[in-house]
Amino acid sequence: MSAPLAGSHLLPQxxxxxxxxxLLDALRQRxxxxxxxxxxxxxxxxxxxxxxSLPPPAAVVFAHSTQDVADAVKLAAQFKVPVIPxxxxxxxEGHLLAVQGGISLDVSRMDQVLSIxxxxxxxxxxxxxxxxxLNEAVKSTGLFFPIDPGADATLGGMAATRxxxxxAVRYGTMRDNVLALEVVTAQGxxxxxxxxAKKSSAGYDLTRLMVGSEGTLGVITEVTVxxxxxxxxxxxATCSFDSxxxxxxxxxxxxxxxxxxxxxxxxxxxxxxMVNQHSNLSLHEGAxxxxxxxxxxxxxxxxxxxxxxxxxxxxxxxxxxxxxPEERTRLWTAxxxxxxxxxxxxxxxxxxTTDTCVPISHLADALLDSVLEAQHSxxxxxxxxxxxxxxxxxxxxxxxDKPEERELAETLNQQLVRxxxxxxxxxxxxxxxxLHKMGFLVEETGAxxxxxxxxxxxxxxxxxxxxxxxxxxx
Amino acid sequence: MSAPLAGSHLLPQxxxxxxxxxLLDALRQRxxxxxxxxxxxxxxxxxxxxxxSLPPPAAVVFAHSTQDVADAVKLAAQFKVPVIPxxxxxxxEGHLLAVQGGISLDVSRMDQVLSIxxxxxxxxxxxxxxxxxLNEAVKSTGLFFPIDPGADATLGGMAATRxxxxxAVRYGTMRDNVLALEVVTAQGxxxxxxxxAKKSSAGYDLTRLMVGSEGTLGVITEVTVxxxxxxxxxxxATCSFDSxxxxxxxxxxxxxxxxxxxxxxxxxxxxxxMVNQHSNLSLHEGAxxxxxxxxxxxxxxxxxxxxxxxxxxxxxxxxxxxxxPEERTRLWTAxxxxxxxxxxxxxxxxxxTTDTCVPISHLADALLDSVLEAQHSxxxxxxxxxxxxxxxxxxxxxxxDKPEERELAETLNQQLVRxxxxxxxxxxxxxxxxLHKMGFLVEETGAxxxxxxxxxxxxxxxxxxxxxxxxxxx
Numbered sequence: 001m002s003a004p005l006a007g008s009h010l011l012p013q014x015x016x017x018x019x020x021x022x023l024l025d026a027l028r029q030r031x032x033x034x035x036x037x038x039x040x041x042x043x044x045x046x047x048x049x050x051x052x053s054l055p056p057p058a059a060v061v062f063a064h065s066t067q068d069v070a071d072a073v074k075l076a077a078q079f080k081v082p083v084i085p086x087x088x089x090x091x092x093e094g095h096l097l098a099v100q101g102g103i104s105l106d107v108s109r110m111d112q113v114l115s116i117x118x119x120x121x122x123x124x125x126x127x128x129x130x131x132x133x134l135n136e137a138v139k140s141t142g143l144f145f146p147i148d149p150g151a152d153a154t155l156g157g158m159a160a161t162r163x164x165x166x167x168a169v170r171y172g173t174m175r176d177n178v179l180a181l182e183v184v185t186a187q188g189x190x191x192x193x194x195x196x197a198k199k200s201s202a203g204y205d206l207t208r209l210m211v212g213s214e215g216t217l218g219v220i221t222e223v224t225v226x227x228x229x230x231x232x233x234x235x236x237a238t239c240s241f242d243s244x245x246x247x248x249x250x251x252x253x254x255x256x257x258x259x260x261x262x263x264x265x266x267x268x269x270x271x272x273x274m275v276n277q278h279s280n281l282s283l284h285e286g287a288x289x290x291x292x293x294x295x296x297x298x299x300x301x302x303x304x305x306x307x308x309x310x311x312x313x314x315x316x317x318x319x320x321x322x323x324x325p326e327e328r329t330r331l332w333t334a335x336x337x338x339x340x341x342x343x344x345x346x347x348x349x350x351x352x353t354t355d356t357c358v359p360i361s362h363l364a365d366a367l368l369d370s371v372l373e374a375q376h377s378x379x380x381x382x383x384x385x386x387x388x389x390x391x392x393x394x395x396x397x398x399x400x401d402k403p404e405e406r407e408l409a410e411t412l413n414q415q416l417v418r419x420x421x422x423x424x425x426x427x428x429x430x431x432x433x434x435l436h437k438m439g440f441l442v443e444e445t446g447a448x449x450x451x452x453x454x455x456x457x458x459x460x461x462x463x464x465x466x467x468x469x470x471x472x473x474x
Numbered sequence: 475m476s477a478p479l480a481g482s483h484l485l486p487q488x489x490x491x492x493x494x495x496x497l498l499d500a501l502r503q504r505x506x507x508x509x510x511x512x513x514x515x516x517x518x519x520x521x522x523x524x525x526x527s528l529p530p531p532a533a534v535v536f537a538h539s540t541q542d543v544a545d546a547v548k549l550a551a552q553f554k555v556p557v558i559p560x561x562x563x564x565x566x567e568g569h570l571l572a573v574q575g576g577i578s579l580d581v582s583r584m585d586q587v588l589s590i591x592x593x594x595x596x597x598x599x600x601x602x603x604x605x606x607x608l609n610e611a612v613k614s615t616g617l618f619f620p621i622d623p624g625a626d627a628t629l630g631g632m633a634a635t636r637x638x639x640x641x642a643v644r645y646g647t648m649r650d651n652v653l654a655l656e657v658v659t660a661q662g663x664x665x666x667x668x669x670x671a672k673k674s675s676a677g678y679d680l681t682r683l684m685v686g687s688e689g690t691l692g693v694i695t696e697v698t699v700x701x702x703x704x705x706x707x708x709x710x711a712t713c714s715f716d717s718x719x720x721x722x723x724x725x726x727x728x729x730x731x732x733x734x735x736x737x738x739x740x741x742x743x744x745x746x747x748m749v750n751q752h753s754n755l756s757l758h759e760g761a762x763x764x765x766x767x768x769x770x771x772x773x774x775x776x777x778x779x780x781x782x783x784x785x786x787x788x789x790x791x792x793x794x795x796x797x798x799p800e801e802r803t804r805l806w807t808a809x810x811x812x813x814x815x816x817x818x819x820x821x822x823x824x825x826x827t828t829d830t831c832v833p834i835s836h837l838a839d840a841l842l843d844s845v846l847e848a849q850h851s852x853x854x855x856x857x858x859x860x861x862x863x864x865x866x867x868x869x870x871x872x873x874x875d876k877p878e879e880r881e882l883a884e885t886l887n888q889q890l891v892r893x894x895x896x897x898x899x900x901x902x903x904x905x906x907x908x909l910h911k912m913g914f915l916v917e918e919t920g921a922x923x924x925x926x927x928x929x930x931x932x933x934x935x936x937x938x939x940x941x942x943x944x945x946x947x948x
Contacts, residue, residue, distance in 0.1 A: 117833065117835070119730060119834070119835035120833040120834055120835045120836075121729075121730070121732075121834075122833065161675055162673075162674075162675040162679070163675075164673055168673060172650075173673050175673070175679065175682070176646075176650060185922070185926070189922050190922070191919075191920060191922035191923045191926060192919060192920055192922075192923060193919065193923055195898055195899055195900045195918065196833045196898040196899070197831040197832055197833060197864055197865075197898070197899045197900045197903065198831065198833075198834070198863050198864055198865075199638055199642060199647050199649070199831055199863055199865065199900075199903050199904065200636075200831060200900035200902065200903060201635055201636040201637075201686055201829075201900075201902045201903065201904050201905060201906040201907070202900050202901055202902050202907060202911070202914075202915055202918055202919065203686070203907055203915050203919065203923075203924070203927050203945050203946070204683060204686065204687055204691075204927045204930060204945075205636070205649065205679075205682045205683060205685065205686050206919075206923055206926060206927065208649070208679045208682030208683070209678060209679060209682070209683055209930075211679065212675055212677070212678065212679050213678055217678075228732065229731065229732035255595075256593060256595070257703065258595075258702065258703035295773075296773070296776050298772045298773070298776055299769075299770070299772065299773045299776065302770055302772055302773065355675075357671040357672065357673055357674060358671055359591065359594040359596065359670045359671060359672075360593075360594055360595075360672070361591070361593035361594045362594075389672050389673055390671055390672055391671075391672075391673065424669055424670040424671070425669055425670070425671045426669045426671045426673075426674035426675075426676050427676055428674065428675045428676050429671065429673050429674060429675065430673065430675050431675060432675040433675070433676060433677055437676070440676075441676055441677050444669065444676055445665075445666060445667065445676065445677065445680075446665060446666055448659070448663050448664070448665035448666075449665045449666060449667055449677075449680055450677070452659070452665060452680060452934065453677050453678045453680065455933040455934055456678060456683075456930055456933060456934070458933065459929040459930060459932065459933030460926065460929055460930070471677050471678075472677070
């Protein structure tokens with residue numbers, strides 16, 4: 001692979017550890033047809049939605065059960081070989097890349113919904129269940145699972161990266177919605193964290209420690225999450241603005257007034273042009289908020305009235321309503337496809353995606369200057385944002401064969417992150433650190449906090465076999 | 475002190491470590507008037523609201539700043555002497571007791587509100603600020619801090635025990651409401667966790683690890699929490715029921731329907747009699763729900779209409795409304811005073827307080843049998859409950875000089891906890907493990923999870939100086 005990491009100041013050195021034949025033999029014997037060293041399978045498990053390419057893992061194990069996971073980890077631990085948990089491959093920061101070699105542990109076939117406790121508004125699933133499959137499984141109960149990161153990610157992967165997405169402004173993130181986990185530790189032991197009770201003060205919050213640990217502390221083999229009653233009324237609308245600033249300021253006011261809006265997403269004109277082309281739509285190609293309101297009919301009407309008044313005050317045009325569930329689905333599909341619409345607008349390109357999140361009062365400061373910088377750079381970009389949370393993504397579309405474009409995109413990304421940090425924000429609202437943001441993590445939280453993370457990692461995984469080389473280097 | 479731990483199967487052995495004169499001299503020199511070895515001061519810092527009595531700490535340091543905390547911890551670390559952070563002394567599980575000796579580090583004078591960010595709905599305070607002082611400080615912004623554990627606890631203490639209380643059913647617990655912390659580690663280093671951004675995927679969730687760690691991983695020296703707009707409309711009411719079962723079943727239905735009730739508290743007839751006597755009220759002495767509704771006028775009315783219909787269906791009597799803010803304050807003061815009303819109903823007694831929390835569908839199973847067992851035991855008890863969360867407290871009122879009463883209360887507590895665990899619940903919804911629930915923690919989460927907690931503790935505090943002997947034994 002040609003100079004895969006050229007142009008980035010932030011990526012670690014590759015430090016591939018040997019995978020002994022004896023381990024491969026032992027895995028082959030234990031897992032038979034659930035084990036593969038075929039190049040096509042390994043390559044499929046050696047990449048994600050990031051822009052990086054690295055040599056693939058040495059082998060892939062397809063786990064069907066917690067026991068499979070435990071056995072695979074125990075064998076890998078015996079040989080001190082890295083294990084990289086794999087869900088569906090939709091992460092964005094190189095989480096799945098075999099930067100130190102090792103084996104990929106695919107849990108996508110652990111796809112059973114284990115128990116639906118409708119009367120408690122909870123559900124327990126295996127880690128390979130995707131969010132769409134989960135919602136399909138609970139549909140008849142009148143409940144739903146709101147977390148929606150766009151991709152049809154697995155619940156295990158969503159927990160591991162502390163994912164959120166469009167509905168988080170009302171329903172919170174995976175941090176807030178995971179009640180309990182089953183985890184296979186780096187020693188191959190099976191432990192449980194949390195219970196189905198809504199709250200607890202029973203010892204260290206191991207659930208929250210595992211949520212967002214990016215596979216570096218163990219493999220999540222079971223996830224219990226909260227469900228919510230399907231809202232009695234749902235209304236969705238788009239509103240166009242003359243300027244990005246007006247759209248952003250409308251968002252800030254909505255949040256500061258405490259309006260329980262369910263979704264509040266931003267696209268800019270450039271991105272809408274990409275979405276129109278990709279999804280054959282005819283949305284107005286200016287700054288646009290896409291909003292959704294959940295509640296009782298009266299409460300939804302109250303929210304809508306207030307938000308319309310705020311938007312009008314900020315120069316927003318008339319709301320265009322998606323009146324039927326089908327229209328709403330089309331609208332949100334278009335929003336979710338913005339990433340792919342962006343990628344496809346420049347054939348052969350890769351996206352370097354940013355993910356800062358700032359206190360809502362600083363959203364305009366963080367976003368508008370970053371867009372100006374991108375425009376001045378001449379790079380093609382897209383802009384989508386969970387702006388209700390102060391979180392937005394720019395995607396810089398680079399030709400992976402042109403190191404100067406990657407260099408330029410990384411420079412823009414650095415300027416954007418440093419601006420967000422200076423405003424009291426974070427380098428990653430929902431994608432995680434992975435390979436790509438290790439330097440930013442230190443800038444954000446300080447060497448002392450990262451040293452504490454390292455100490456925890458070393459205590460729980462002394463041989464550094466669980467997805468090594470992610471979040472921080474040891 | 476005479477046989478302080480008699481009757482309990484769950485308390486650890488006392489294992490007091492020597493506090494060298496050299497440390498006391500060094501502390502005296504560094505802290506002068508902020509340092510005391512006076513018995514009355516030490517005794518004040520050697521107890522909490524639990525029923526246990528132990529010898530007090532060897533000295534008390536009154537910190538005025540993060541630097542004070544760091545210096546005190548560094549000196550203690552040098553001599554490997556325990557440090558017990560102290561807020562206001564309102565914890566319930568022996569968290570503050572010097573079970574291994576050492577010094578008490580009182581942060582109550584660190585009582586400054588550092589920055590109110592009304593436009594972001596956040597506030598940053600020193601750990602000694604109490605929840606009432608915080609609400610007083612932010613009153614003019616139109617915002618409030620909802621977490622209300624009853625006692626006027628400090629924010630540092632509330633974070634350390636993952637506190638919650640009456641408003642948690644709508645606003646969540648300290649787990650959900652702490653955005654960022656400053657912490658002095660066991661090495662005396664100052665670190666920061668989290669940012670003011672609403673969400674983040676930046677590395678391990680050290681904030682959530684510290685929240686609920688009961689002073690065993692470091693000293694919290696700064697807390698950033700979320701604020702909420704004061705609701706436009708607030709309505710509070712009581713509703714009496716013929717039986718506890720009817721009140722509990724009403725609660726279950728309210729939660730299962732997803733009604734965003736702000737408070738939903740239960741008292742039984744025995745407890746209301748105590749409250750009436752203590753607070754000079756004339757509440758109906760039967761099972762009673764105390765409820766509060768927050769929102770816009772229309773949304774509050776919707777909630778009230780639905781809840782009234784549910785309650786009527788379950789045999790509830792007419793709602794009695796607390797119409798003015800003063801009436802509401804009186805009502806909630808009466809509720810908050812239930813604990814003290816209980817204690818004072820039996821002069822000289824101590825309360826052994828339970829704290830289970832179960833999935834809402836099992837609330838009736840968990841609560842009703844436990845009340846029956848208490849009634850059959852002949853012990854005086856009170857019952858209060860944050861039943862909207864599936865959390866309730868029984869207080870067994872014992873004569874501390876009668877070991878057989880403590881034995882009986884502990885037996886009742888064990889039956890109650892084991893029932894909750896069998897129903898998928900937790901031994902502690904909000905009080906923490908402290909000294910008293912270590913055995914239950916292992917039963918609840920399993921030896922593997924507790925081993926993981928121990929490994930984290932040993933990695934971050936290898937000399938075991940931070941509030942040792944709490945949560946688990948090393």
